[in-house]
Amino acid sequence: MSAIYKRDLRAYFTSPVGYVFIAAFLFVMNLVFFLMNMLTGENRLTTCYTIMLYAMMVLVPILTMRTFSEDYKQKTDQLLLTSPVKPAGIVMGKFLAAYTVFVITLALMLVQVIIIAAMSTPNAAIIVGNYIALLSAAAVYISIGCFVSSLTENQLVANIATLAINVTLFLLDFAYDLVNVGWIKQILYWISIYRRFNTFYVGVFSVADFVFYLCVSAVFLFLTVRVLEKKRWS
Amino acid sequence: MIEVSNLTKTYGKKRGIDRLSFTIGDGEIVGFLGPNGAGKSTTMNIISGYLSASSGAARIGGIDILEDPVAAKRQIGYLPEQPPLYLDMTVAEYLDFIFDLKVPAGELKRSAHIEEICELVGLKEHYTRVIRNLSKGYKQRVGLAQALIGNPEVLILDEPTVGLDPKQIIEIRNVIKGLGKNRTIILSTHILQEVSAICERVLVINNGQIVADDKPENLSSMITGDRKLTVRVAGPRDSVRKILRSIEGVRFADVTVQAEKGSYDFLVEARPNVDIRKPMFAALAKAGYPILQLKSMDLSLEDIFLKLVEEKKKQRDPHNKAPKKVPGEVALNVSGGEESAQEAYASPEPPEQSEEEAVSPAAEGKEEEI
Ligand SMILES: Nc1ncnc2c1ncn2[C@@H]1O[C@H](COP(=O)(O)OP(=O)(O)OP(=O)(O)O)[C@@H](O)[C@H]1O
Numbered sequence: 001m002s003a004i005y006k007r008d009l010r011a012y013f014t015s016p017v018g019y020v021f022i023a024a025f026l027f028v029m030n031l032v033f034f035l036m037n038m039l040t041g042e043n044r045l046t047t048c049y050t051i052m053l054y055a056m057m058v059l060v061p062i063l064t065m066r067t068f069s070e071d072y073k074q075k076t077d078q079l080l081l082t083s084p085v086k087p088a089g090i091v092m093g094k095f096l097a098a099y100t101v102f103v104i105t106l107a108l109m110l111v112q113v114i115i116i117a118a119m120s121t122p123n124a125a126i127i128v129g130n131y132i133a134l135l136s137a138a139a140v141y142i143s144i145g146c147f148v149s150s151l152t153e154n155q156l157v158a159n160i161a162t163l164a165i166n167v168t169l170f171l172l173d174f175a176y177d178l179v180n181v182g183w184i185k186q187i188l189y190w191i192s193i194y195r196r197f198n199t200f201y202v203g204v205f206s207v208a209d210f211v212f213y214l215c216v217s218a219v220f221l222f223l224t225v226r227v228l229e230k231k232r233w234s
Numbered sequence: 235m236i237e238v239s240n241l242t243k244t245y246g247k248k249r250g251i252d253r254l255s256f257t258i259g260d261g262e263i264v265g266f267l268g269p270n271g272a273g274k275s276t277t278m279n280i281i282s283g284y285l286s287a288s289s290g291a292a293r294i295g296g297i298d299i300l301e302d303p304v305a306a307k308r309q310i311g312y313l314p315e316q317p318p319l320y321l322d323m324t325v326a327e328y329l330d331f332i333f334d335l336k337v338p339a340g341e342l343k344r345s346a347h348i349e350e351i352c353e354l355v356g357l358k359e360h361y362t363r364v365i366r367n368l369s370k371g372y373k374q375r376v377g378l379a380q381a382l383i384g385n386p387e388v389l390i391l392d393e394p395t396v397g398l399d400p401k402q403i404i405e406i407r408n409v410i411k412g413l414g415k416n417r418t419i420i421l422s423t424h425i426l427q428e429v430s431a432i433c434e435r436v437l438v439i440n441n442g443q444i445v446a447d448d449k450p451e452n453l454s455s456m457i458t459g460d461r462k463l464t465v466r467v468a469g470p471r472d473s474v475r476k477i478l479r480s481i482e483g484v485r486f487a488d489v490t491v492q493a494e495k496g497s498y499d500f501l502v503e504a505r506p507n508v509d510i511r512k513p514m515f516a517a518l519a520k521a522g523y524p525i526l527q528l529k530s531m532d533l534s535l536e537d538i539f540l541k542l543v544e545e546k547k548k549q550r551d552p553h554n555k556a557p558k559k560v561p562g563e564v565a566l567n568v569s570g571g572e573e574s575a576q577e578a579y580a581s582p583e584p585p586e587q588s589e590e591e592a593v594s595p596a597a598e599g600k601e602e603e604i
């Protein structure tokens with residue numbers, strides 16, 4: 001697993017993908033930070049980070065589109081799947097590599113926190129809450145992206161399909177507000193991904209919500225493992 | 235070391251391989267020989283754990299590939315049909331990665347091991363180059379190096395010499411032969427000369443079934459039961475022919491073409507297990523007709539299939555000769571003939587196809603048999 005993790009992480013930075021992701025992300029987020037915080041003098045990062053969620057929805061597919069698709073394309077999946085590594089190890093290696101790139105990006109965003117802290121005294125709990133929320137959200141997005149990438153050898157298809165799934169999940173939240181049938185509302189409430197971020201954003205650490213995110217990513221990673229195992233029976 | 239029993243793989247309705255069974259002992263070098271689409275790659279993919287069979291089992295060193303895939307895979311080095319290379323890495327980085335992937339920590343000394351392998355497959359000068367920029371032959375070598383990392387006991391090499399130039403082919407064949415001294419190797423090819431050059435045993439696969447399982451030498455003699463030679467002799471055509479036919483052990487002799495002015499090429503067929511070269515030399519020398527050239531005519535892969543498929547048919551229904559059906563089916567079976575013939579030409583010991591066309595000995599042999 002660690003071999004695959006190292007190689008994939010390295011590959012993000014020997015190809016433009018890692019840089020493009022980080023640059024696009026930082027550009028968008030610093031622009032938002034400038035508009036929402038610098039211009040207004042607002043010292044809470046919550047609005048800014050809510051928008052980050054949308055940025056992730058669009059940008060994370062760039063990060064994950066290659067995870068498996070590229071291996072299928074250049075037939076290196078044949079190498080990985082005939083090496084003495086379990087499919088779960090392959091999936092975890094690739095997932096963690098993508099996740100690491102995201103964590104690096106997020107670490108670079110700490111500059112904003114430093115700026116805010118230098119100019120005022122922000123609420124530390126809210127900032128920590130925001131970061132936990134973002135890290136959990138990233139796990140969900142990246143695991144969805146890995147899963148979709150494991151289904152196709154075409155990176156573009158993987159990218160667009162992941163985006164479509166993310167947007168659909170996002171729209172489910174709107175549906176929650178619109179639907180009035182009790183049990184549908186209940187289901188939507190339960191599977192809603194975005195709603196759960198709110199508790200983190202106000203600086204409350206909700207174990208239930210955190211576990212929910214872990215479970216969602218675990219489910220998608222498990223499905224990815226199944227896809228790899230199923231491939232043999234094609 | 236490798237046991238395969240009743241392996242079947244169906245792709246949709248199509249059978250990739252059909253109830254394949256064989257055992258390969260420790261230290262054997264076995265060649266899979268077969269035309270395009272015969273099922274060689276499919277079989278190798280199943281043994282190496284990339285694909286699962288629809289039914290049947292494959293065991294490596296006594297371990298079922300489905301029951302304990304990790305332990306089974308640890309024993310295998312696999313070079314797939316298309317070398318699985320990360321093109322954006324240098325050779326050094328790539329082999330380093332493979333080492334991490336396959337070798338348990340502390341089992342081998344990394345740099346010494348990788349260096350040894352690079353030396354063996356001739357990659358030393360290309361060690362720091364990006365794989366994308368290597369020529370096809372060198373990419374193939376990186377693929378081979380990859381399979382060797384971790385000193386696996388079993389090597390599975392799918393067409394290891396495809397795309398190499400004749401000099402490299404010989405080099406790589408020698409490397410494989412050397413490796414086979416303390417390893418079990420399976421390799422696939424459509425080139426007959428390749429199995430003769432490397433393997434101790436050959437499994438001929440056609441349409442997903444084993445058609446023959448024998449030593450390469452026996453294979454050609456089993457098929458023809460005799461040796462064919464082309465000999466170029468300077469001398470009058472009729473008297474040379476007469477001399478050739480009078481030699482003890484000659485079954486057939488005739489002119490194929492006029493090669494140069496005053497000399498002719500003859501096709502000479504000997505009876506089984508008779509070496510007629512010495513008596514032929516003596517007879518012609520005595521008559522004062524010098525031999526300008528002497529070549530033994532190896533059968534091409536197409537001839538072998540023709541014969542094997544026919545023989546199988548005969549075994550199955552000895553009463554029904556169906557002479558008209560045979561050629562059509564043969565043509566189907568050897569649909570990849572053109573390509574493999576070209577590859578055979580590219581190999582360093584090209585078969586004598588030009589002469590063959592002149593007399594078509596294969597066809598002749600067939601007529602005699604029927
Ligand atoms: N993924 C697949 N889907 C459908 N059919 C397949 C697939 N892979 C192989 N086949 C079929 O299975 C048969 C055996 O293919 P295989 O690749 O094993 O042949 P091969 O002996 O390796 O041929 P070649 O010499 O061309 O490499 C062929 O008829 C092929 O069309």
Ligand SMILES: [Mg+2]
Pocket residue numbers: 274275276315392
């Ligand atoms: Mg093949």
